[in-house]
């Protein structure tokens with residue numbers, strides 16, 4: 070609990086006059102919800118269910134509420150396994166990212182946990198079974214509760230026994246006395262011996278019948294209905310931390326990084342959980358208590374009601390993590406999404422951070438015939454009122470009490486697993502591996518039976534005596550490190566978002582030069598002191614340190630590629646002819662070329678001054694709302710489709726002269742490859758990378774572009790990889806070797822081109838199934854399209870791609886490997902496809918009499934110097950020889 074007052078999230082801010090919340094664009098919201106609805110609406114065949122069978126007697130033996138292992142959860146015996154994580158939240162799990170979405174490096178900072186300490190847990194679980202004495206202090210209160218609970222007669226008997234300090238019998242004892250159970254199910258009289266308690270025979274447990282559930286996906290009716298009016302009261306307070314987009318949330322908070330799932334976990338424990346929907350049957354959100362499901366598997370029924378459509382995997386990593394949180398008393402942060410309808414008050418922003426909660430119970434239950442794993446969470450701070458309490462709610466800050474009453478605990482006579490009485494209707498075995506699972510008094514619980522929670526179980530409050538980890542505090546804006554580190558400002562840490570210290574909004578880092586709060590009317594801005602970083606500081610091991618031709622360590626991974634090398638002054642130029650008419654060239658620079666005025670060193674410095682206002686762009690093709698590119702960019706010249714509509718392109722006349730200089734140089738390189746027929750460059754995309762950011766596989770194949778693309782790499786080195794697009798590589802249009810398409814061209818770098826041609830000529834093209842089968846067998850061993858060329862671009866290098874079909878058949882990615890890098894990419898944008906009003910932006914002030922020439926004089930000078938050195942050395946040697954002779 071070492072929390073300072075300002076950073077403790079559980080101290081809510083009392084709501085005053087509400088600022089208008091920054092609005093999430095409604096079109097976006099409806100786009101996402103529509104997708105979800107159409108994907109997830111599920112029709113279930115009605116299951117015929119009989120009445121609840123007559124109760125036969127108590128099914129469990131109560132044990133003391135304060136057993137040694139009372140903090141252990143019911144699922145711990147079964148839920149901790151080594152496994153890969155499963156997708157947590159199908160309701161918010163869009164899978165499709167279109168073009169450019171590959172630029173997302175969605176892998177966050179969290180790693181997939183391994184299950185922990187399962188051996189230890191099994192050990193502890195065994196301890197749970199040991200009988201213990203009932204807590205006498207709780208007896209009175211439990212007795213009084215019995216009358217108010219809607220208990221079955223059988224369970225009442227168990228309670229009565231529990232409250233009279235009856236020790237718990239073991240199974241043998243239980244079986245021995247089973248004959249005492251009243252045959253009509255009446256509550257048996259108190260056992261004669263305190264050691265004897267009425268327990269039904271194990272053999273009477275009725276096995277669960279497997280119920281069939283049909284999954285179909287009918288058209289949703291709920292889509293036709295207008296959104297329901299939110300009649301909930303306003304919340305009592307304001308959240309201290311909130312966000313309007315998922316990207317802002319995930320990039321800013323250290324405890325939640327799931328762009329799609331609901332649960333963020335790291336090292337085997339859950340750090341944060343988003344409650345953006347209702348958590349399924351019997352889930353709830355109260356002022357201090359949340360009960361929800363641990364995993365996905367939800368859909369909606371015909372009426373638009375959320376229902377469970379598949380079993381939760383007992384081995385799912387997220388489920389194991391919740392149990393670990395409970396065992397190790399590690400709290401997690403809960404976050405409310407505005408789609409949650411269970412919160413007692415209106416939710417003021419799209420995402421609102423609630424408070425740290427700790428896990429008190431995890432159990433298996435059945436919902437709509439499927440197994441669901443549930444978790445019960447209590448707020449760690451019970452001293453302060455929750456901001457999400459309804460404004461008219463009775464409780465007031467500081468008066469909340471920790472109840473002494475605990476729901477009675479009992480152990481199953483079949484599996485001996487102990488747990489509290491969670492449901493008012495009676496004690497139920499909640500171990501999916503037990504034959505008595507989800508049975509009440511020996512009979513499987515019919516789905517139609519509405520179970521209610523045991524009020525004592527809901528009212529229980531546990532003093533949180535764990536440790537509140539610092540990462541659950543309100544994140545402070547990143548601070549400059551004490552010692553002067555000029556690279557700090559471009560680290561991954563500085564790429565993350567910031568929580569506005571004025572309004573609490575989470576803001577991704579959008580701008581190159583600073584963090585800015587995007588709340589209307591909020592002027593919060595955060596900057597770190599920044600030095601101009603020399604290229605030598607980010608070149609890593611690849612500093613040249615010599616004045617010869619640079620070393621090139623590109624890797625060519627397909628022997629069908631033709632390679633040619635030449636030297637142009639100091640430039641080492643390598644051409645890779647990947648297919649006829651398609652050439653990729655690498656112009657390797659060196660220290661001398663880069664150091665010339667107007668060269669790479671100068672341009673690298675100018676770009677850092679920030680005149681281009683580089684910013685991260687919203688990816689409109691991504692289904693994750695508000696998703697941003699990882700890199701920062703700005704366009705100069707004619708608008709480029711990729712970022713058009715997001716930010717106005719800057720005209721060359723308004724851009725720093727460095728942009729025109731870049732075009733001048735790249736025109737030289739491209740002309741050397743393409744010849745005078747090169748379509749002149751009239752567009753420049755400037756891209757800036759912080760540490761660890763990259764641009765994933767994509768092509769530059771927009772129909773507005775010409776056939777040549779050149780780029781200039783500045784600063785840290787970068788991998789630049791090429792591959793053939795999957796469908797052209799394999800001939801299959803769909804993953805998993807499906808939908809072989811004989812009309813796809815058989816290109817030079819594809820997999821087994823001769824075999825492809827044979828299939829296209831001989832196979833039965835009229836039957837897709839047969840065609841797929843034939844192609845699959847002929848192309849056996851095929852894998853995902855591999856990288857065919859791995860370039861290593863260094864500071865000052867040019868890369869030129871040329872060929873009309875290059876972008877159609879291939880794609881490329883850029884993976885910078887050091888702190889700070891810029892790429893300036895020049896293209897020809899076809900003016901006839903661009904609004905005439907924009908044409909002036911592409912006008913370049915290039916002097917035709919003064920093109921870049923590759924700096925041949927630098928190399929000539931170098932050669933003269935070298936010759937002079939050699940001549941001097943020769944003269945010295947000859948002089949020495951002459952002297953020796955004479």
Ligand SMILES: O=C(O)CCC(=O)C(=O)O
Nearest residue numbers: 754764769780883892894
């Ligand atoms: O060199 C780079 O970083 C990549 C630039 C690029 O691929 C692009 O702008 O399309």
